[in-house]
Amino acid sequence: MQIPAIHVGCGGFSMQRLSLLSREKLFKPVACVDINVSKAKKTVDSSEIELIKNLKENVYSSITEAKKNHDAKVCFIFVSSKEHSKLIIESLKLGMHTYCVKSIACNQKEFEEIIKIHKSKPDLLLLQGYNNQWNEAAQKMRDLIQNKKDGIGKMLGGECICWGRQNLKNNPPVEDVTIEGMFFYSLACHQLSQLVAAKGLPEYVTSYVHKRVDEDLDYSDVFGTTGGQCIFEYSDGTPFSYTGTRAAHGNIFDFASRWSGQWIIHGEKGDIRRQGGRISLYKNGSMVSDLYLKDLDQNLIEDERIQFNEFYLAITKGKNRDWLQQSSLDTWVLMEACNQSARKNKKISIKLLKEKLFDN
Numbered sequence: 001m002q003i004p005a006i007h008v009g010c011g012g013f014s015m016q017r018l019s020l021l022s023r024e025k026l027f028k029p030v031a032c033v034d035i036n037v038s039k040a041k042k043t044v045d046s047s048e049i050e051l052i053k054n055l056k057e058n059v060y061s062s063i064t065e066a067k068k069n070h071d072a073k074v075c076f077i078f079v080s081s082k083e084h085s086k087l088i089i090e091s092l093k094l095g096m097h098t099y100c101v102k103s104i105a106c107n108q109k110e111f112e113e114i115i116k117i118h119k120s121k122p123d124l125l126l127l128q129g130y131n132n133q134w135n136e137a138a139q140k141m142r143d144l145i146q147n148k149k150d151g152i153g154k155m156l157g158g159e160c161i162c163w164g165r166q167n168l169k170n171n172p173p174v175e176d177v178t179i180e181g182m183f184f185y186s187l188a189c190h191q192l193s194q195l196v197a198a199k200g201l202p203e204y205v206t207s208y209v210h211k212r213v214d215e216d217l218d219y220s221d222v223f224g225t226t227g228g229q230c231i232f233e234y235s236d237g238t239p240f241s242y243t244g245t246r247a248a249h250g251n252i253f254d255f256a257s258r259w260s261g262q263w264i265i266h267g268e269k270g271d272i273r274r275q276g277g278r279i280s281l282y283k284n285g286s287m288v289s290d291l292y293l294k295d296l297d298q299n300l301i302e303d304e305r306i307q308f309n310e311f312y313l314a315i316t317k318g319k320n321r322d323w324l325q326q327s328s329l330d331t332w333v334l335m336e337a338c339n340q341s342a343r344k345n346k347k348i349s350i351k352l353l354k355e356k357l358f359d360n
């Protein structure tokens with residue numbers, strides 16, 4: 001059964017997702033929403049996919065207007081992060097399951113407003129899109145951490161590193177360099193959502209952000225936009241550290257491995273080493289497997305395909321519904337905890353922050 005859906009945003013990344021949704025046929029895009037209606041109509045009309053072309057007459061300037069004209073059950077949101085929270089709230093109030101690309105919120109107030117509305121509509125699935133956790137390599141790492149297939153036993157500790165040089169120069173400047181805390185909200189989240197999906201939320205974090213200025217790349221002195229590092233503690237005292245930057249002076253890894261992360265994870269029964277799609281498992285002093293799996297796809301299409309599929313199965317069959325929703329929201333909590341710790345220069349209780357954000 002195809003689910004009728006409204007698609008918000010007709011920019012480059014968003015149109016790739018719309019094409020994918022149209023091809024996959026799980027959801028049926030029935031209308032598009034964009035504040036620039038005339039440009040969006042042209043974009044839609046230029047599509048090679050008939051279904052998208054036919055949406056030309058169904059482009060609206062607001063979700064409310066689109067919903068008035070089409071009986072959609074789901075809303076996909078792909079616009080600038082600073083617009084996300086109000087669009088999610090609009091979509092939830094109109095009774096639609098809502099999928100929004102990261103970051104769903106740019107501060108605690110926005111997040112709390114989303115949660116308040118969502119609590120009044122518990123039957124609606126709310127998912128923050130984190131495509132990096134769905135490829136074969138990411139799923140294999142999760143299985144090994146969760147001990148599903150010959151895993152590493154109880155996790156004893158680990159680390160993840162992610163670095164690259166990302167030129168975000170634009171006129172006007174993009175929000176990844178202008179909004180405080182965006183390094184964690186929109187880059188570190190891609191690696192750390194994988195940790196949250198596998199192990200849940202840690203209990204504490206101590207975090208720092210890099211104060212890096214690089215005019216060539218458009219990074220000015222906005223708090224928390226270029227890089228950071230932190231150490232998490234799980235409830236049993238297990239430590240896990242993370243270091244990342246998007247403004248390095250070089251990039252010794254290729255695109256895929258830097259965004260997927262470079263990981264070392266120690267367990268009572270084994271150790272994992274991962275760089276992008278390569279996952280090596282060591283036990284009893286030897287390497288017992290060395291796999292080269294599919295990592296991030298070109299334009300993240302395959303990763304997104306799997307994620308859309310999981311979203312569909314959670315709506316229609318309830319498959320992994322609670323875990324899917326909670327781990328995606330918890331990842332935002334973790335990113336905010338990292339920002340808070342760095343801002344206040346102190347160790348933060350993630351549990352207390354989560355209670356504040358969810359119980360408001």
Ligand SMILES: NC(=O)c1ccc[n+]([C@@H]2O[C@H](COP(=O)([O-])OP(=O)(O)OC[C@H]3O[C@@H](n4cnc5c(N)ncnc54)[C@H](O)[C@@H]3O)[C@@H](O)[C@H]2O)c1
Pocket residue numbers: 008009010011012013014015033034035036061078079080081083087101102103129130131300
């Ligand atoms: N790995 C990832 O998950 C990943 C990768 C790339 C981009 N993104 C995110 O995807 C989002 C969309 O990217 P894009 O390249 O399509 O963006 P874009 O800037 O090319 O296009 C955004 C579109 O949204 C429209 N828009 C802005 N505010 C709106 C509003 N309030 N209501 C309706 N429409 C509105 C604009 O008119 C524009 O057409 C961004 O948030 C970006 O950060 C995520």
